[in-house]
Structures are given as structure tokens and as C-alpha cells.
Amino acid sequence: MSEQYEPAAAFPRVAIVTGGSRGIGRETAERLAAQGHAVVVNYASNGTEADKTVLAITEAGGRAIAVRADVADEAAVAGLFDAAELAFGGVDVVVHAAGSMTLAPLADLDLDVLDRMHRTNIRGTFVVDQQAARRLRAGGALVNISSSVLGLALPGYTAYAASKGAVEAMTLILARELRGRDITVNAVAPGPTATELFLDGxxxxxxxxxxxxxxxxRLGTPGDIASLVAFIASPAGHWVNGQVVRANGGIV
Incomplete structure (x- = not known):
């Protein structure tokens, strides 16, 4: 099913969700589809899981395709947006949920691991946001996923928190750079959420x-986060702009 699609008439709103094969990304893709968006489910390597997301959406009566792209590869991300435009006529919402996390004390973290994580989390955010800034239609929304770990300052999270600090900086500045475009840019910063990424190890x-x-x-659930993301990305949430919204049950 991955990347097998035919051009279709434009839908009222079209969403790209990076990291849409699992966790918060998958839940968000399904939530946006339930709200009437046509959804492009981006994945890096696990096409099987991405296809499951697409199947869940289509079985519920929605429209979706799966497209593989490394979020840090500018040509691949441009191709992702091309696929959305070809299949559904344009892009109105981008939810950037793709990310990686490796935990270790600063003194012990291998620098190659640091580089790989920051390539995904920092460069990946920059590349996706750059395409979103160029190609989102008026009335659109970009939502980056950050983390409430920035406020918690937990040992072992130095490199990951640093990468999410960069995500928040990009979010706040880009919102101001897009003045006059009628496009919102926000970040949602989950607290501890029961996803595979969080629970692993x-x-x-x-x-x-x-x-x-x-x-x-309790831990948050992917649904808790997806509900907030879907609201911010919707016309009803369009007055929320240039914000980092911490969705963590009050932990910080």
C-alpha cells in the first residue's frame, strides 16, 4: 500500500504527519482523518506499520496514503510534499512527530549517537519546517512535537532535551517569520507518554x-496528545500561534 496512489480531486484540508506509523504520529494521523483531512502518513523505514495506519483511516471512511522519506533529507522531504500535492491537491497541515531519543549521561554519550539523534531531531525539524513554510496554503498550520523534558531537567536526557530546545526555538521564530501568510506555527510538548519511544529501555x-x-x-496517552494537536491544527485553534503548549498532566 505504501506510495501506491493515484491523483485525486482536492479535499477541503490535507495533512502531512511525519512519524505517522507509530505512537503520537499514528494517533494524530487517525484523529486528523476523523476530522475530515486527507492524510499523508510519512515513515522512515517501517512501511508495514505505516500501511496499518493508512488501513485504519481508509476502513473508517477516510483518505490516506503512506510515503517514505527521511525527514533530514531535503530532497526526500520535498518529494513528500510533492506526493501530497499530487494525491490531494495541496497541503494545509503539517504535524512533525518524527524523532529519535537515546538516553545517557552527558559524560558517557557517544558523539556519533549524538550526531544521529540531532540529525533527526534538529536537522529533520528544520528541513520539514522549511518545506512547510514554503508550501502550506493560507489558513494552514504547522505543529512540531517537542517535549516537557526541557522543564524537568532529568539526568540522562541532556542530548535529547537539547535537540527539543532547538525545536522550540525554530517554532517560535518561524511563527513570526510567517507574518502575513495566515499560517500558524506551534509546538506541543508532551510529558511522559505511553509510547514505544518512551517505554523502551x-x-x-x-x-x-x-x-x-x-x-x-498517570502517564499520558497518544490520544491525549493527538487531541491537542488536532485542535491546534484545526480552524477552531487558529488563534493559537507562536506557542509551546505543554501537555503533561501538570507535571511542570
């Missing part, structure tokens, strides 16, 4: 401790 004690930190005393 953590023992039950650590997960339980983190779940107990918010006043609501």
Missing part, C-alpha cells in the same frame, strides 16, 4: 515513578 519502577509525577497520577 525503562524498568517498571522507573515507569511507575514517572507516572506518579503529574497531579493526574
Amino acid at each position: 525503562k524498568d517498571e519502577e522507573t515507569i511507575a515513578w514517572m507516572a506518579a509525577q503529574p497531579p493526574l497520577e
Whole structure:
């Protein structure tokens, strides 16, 4: 199913979701489709999971395609936007949920690991945002995914938090650079959320401790985050602009 599509008539709104094969990205893609968006599900390597997202959307009556692209590769990302325009007529919403996370104390982190993570999280955000800034239609929305870990300052998160700090800086500045275009640019910063990315490598004690930190005393779910992203990306949320919204149950 991946990248197999035919040109179609333009839909009222069209969304690209990077990292749309799993976790927050997948939930967001399905939520946007339920709101009436035609959705382009971007993935880096796991076409099988991306196809599952597309299938869930189409079985519910929506329209979606899956397109492979490395978010840090400018030619591949340009091709991703080309595919959206060919299939659905344009792009109105971009949700940049693709990211990577490796945890280690600053003193111990291998610099090659640092470079790979920052290539995805920093360069990838810059490349996706650059195409969004050039190609989103008036009335559109760009939502980057950051992390509430910036405020928590947890040991072991130095490199990841630094990359998300860059994401927030890009978000706030780009919102102002797009003055006059009627395009919003925001970031959503989840707290501890029960995704594969978050749970990987953590023992039950650590997960339980983190779940107990918010006043609501639980981990977030991908649906919690997707609901907020979908609102910010919708016409109803269009007055929210140039913001970092921390969706973390009150943890910070």
C-alpha cells in the first residue's frame, strides 16, 4: 500500500504527519482523518506499520496514503510534499512527530549517537519546517512535537532535551517569520507518554515513578496528545500561534 496512489480531486484540508506509523504520529494521523483531512502518513523505514495506519483511516471512511522519506533529507522531504500535492491537491497541515531519543549521561554519550539523534531531531525539524513554510496554503498550520523534558531537567536526557530546545526555538521564530501568510506555527510538548519511544529501555519502577509525577497520577496517552494537536491544527485553534503548549498532566 505504501506510495501506491493515484491523483485525486482536492479535499477541503490535507495533512502531512511525519512519524505517522507509530505512537503520537499514528494517533494524530487517525484523529486528523476523523476530522475530515486527507492524510499523508510519512515513515522512515517501517512501511508495514505505516500501511496499518493508512488501513485504519481508509476502513473508517477516510483518505490516506503512506510515503517514505527521511525527514533530514531535503530532497526526500520535498518529494513528500510533492506526493501530497499530487494525491490531494495541496497541503494545509503539517504535524512533525518524527524523532529519535537515546538516553545517557552527558559524560558517557557517544558523539556519533549524538550526531544521529540531532540529525533527526534538529536537522529533520528544520528541513520539514522549511518545506512547510514554503508550501502550506493560507489558513494552514504547522505543529512540531517537542517535549516537557526541557522543564524537568532529568539526568540522562541532556542530548535529547537539547535537540527539543532547538525545536522550540525554530517554532517560535518561524511563527513570526510567517507574518502575513495566515499560517500558524506551534509546538506541543508532551510529558511522559505511553509510547514505544518512551517505554523502551525503562524498568517498571522507573515507569511507575514517572507516572506518579503529574497531579493526574498517570502517564499520558497518544490520544491525549493527538487531541491537542488536532485542535491546534484545526480552524477552531487558529488563534493559537507562536506557542509551546505543554501537555503533561501538570507535571511542570
